[in-house]
Amino acid sequence: xxxxxxxxxxxxxxxxxxxxxxxxxxxxxxxxxxxxxxxxxxxxxxxxxxxxxxxxxxxxxxxxxxxxxxxxxxxxxxxxxxxxxxxxxxxxxxxxxxxxxxxxxxxxxxxxxxxxxxxxxxxxxxxxxxxxxxxxxxxxxxxxxxxxxxxxxxxxxxxxxxxxxxxxxxxxxxxxxxxxxxxxxxxxxxxxxxxxxxxxxxx
Numbered sequence: 001x002x003x004x005x006x007x008x009x010x011x012x013x014x015x016x017x018x019x020x021x022x023x024x025x026x027x028x029x030x031x032x033x034x035x036x037x038x039x040x041x042x043x044x045x046x047x048x049x050x051x052x053x054x055x056x057x058x059x060x061x062x063x064x065x066x067x068x069x070x071x072x073x074x075x076x077x078x079x080x081x082x083x084x085x086x087x088x089x090x091x092x093x094x095x096x097x098x099x100x101x102x103x104x105x106x107x108x109x110x111x112x113x114x115x116x117x118x119x120x121x122x123x124x125x126x127x128x129x130x131x132x133x134x135x136x137x138x139x140x141x142x143x144x145x146x147x148x149x150x151x152x153x154x155x156x157x158x159x160x161x162x163x164x165x166x167x168x169x170x171x172x173x174x175x176x177x178x179x180x181x182x183x184x185x186x187x188x189x190x191x192x193x194x195x196x197x198x199x200x201x202x203x
Contacts, residue, residue, distance in 0.1 A: 005041070005072075006038050007040070008106070015040055019051055022044075025132065043079075046066060046079035056089060075140050076107045076111050076142075080115045081100045100112040109138055112144070113146040116132065121153050126157075129145060130154055134170050147175050148179040
C-alpha cells in the first residue's frame with residue numbers, strides 16, 4: 001500500500017490515458033491548479049511531466065520539483081520508467097539524475113537508481129552504472145532493492161563486467177544477496193551460471 005496518500009483504485013492504463021489526454025491541451029494549467037491529494041494524483045502528475053512536449057529546461061525543472069514529492073516505490077518506478085529519453089538527451093538526463101543519489105532521501109535515491117536501470121544499462125554507461133551502485137549507501141529497504149534490481153539487469157545484459165564486480169564489491173550483505181537472488185530468478189541466465197551465483201551468497 002503506498003504511504004502518505006489515500007488510494008482511489010484507478011487502474012494504471014486509465015491514469016496513463018488521462019495524462020495523454022491532458023497533455024494534448026493546457027497541461028501547465030492542470031499542473032498549476034491540481035492538488036496531489038491522492039496516490040493517483042501523484043501518478044498522473046508524474047506521467048504528465050513525462051509525456052508533456054516542452055524544452056529540456058522546463059522538463060528538468062518539473063522533475064526536480066516533483067521527485068521530492070514521491071513517497072512510495074510505485075510512483076517512483078512508474079515515473080522513472082515512463083520517460084522516452086532521446087539519444088541526443090541522454091547525457092543531459094544523466095547529469096540531471098546524478099545529484100539525486102546524494103540527497104540522502106529514500107525515494108529520491110531510488111528515482112536515480114531506477115532511471116539508470118531503465119535507461120542507462122548500455123555499453124556507454126555500464127561501467128558508471130555499476131560504480132554508482134557500489135557507492136549507494138542507504139539503510140532504506142527500497143533503496144537496497146532498487147540497487148539489487150539494477151545490478152541484476154546489469155548482469156543479464158553485461159554478464160562479464162557485472163560478474164567481475166560481484167566478485168569484488170562494497171555492497172552490504174542484504175543488497176548483495178538480493179542481487180544474486182534476482183539474477184537467479186531470470187530465465188535469461190543459464191542453469192550453470194545460476195549454480196555459480198548461488199555459491200557466491202554471503203552467509
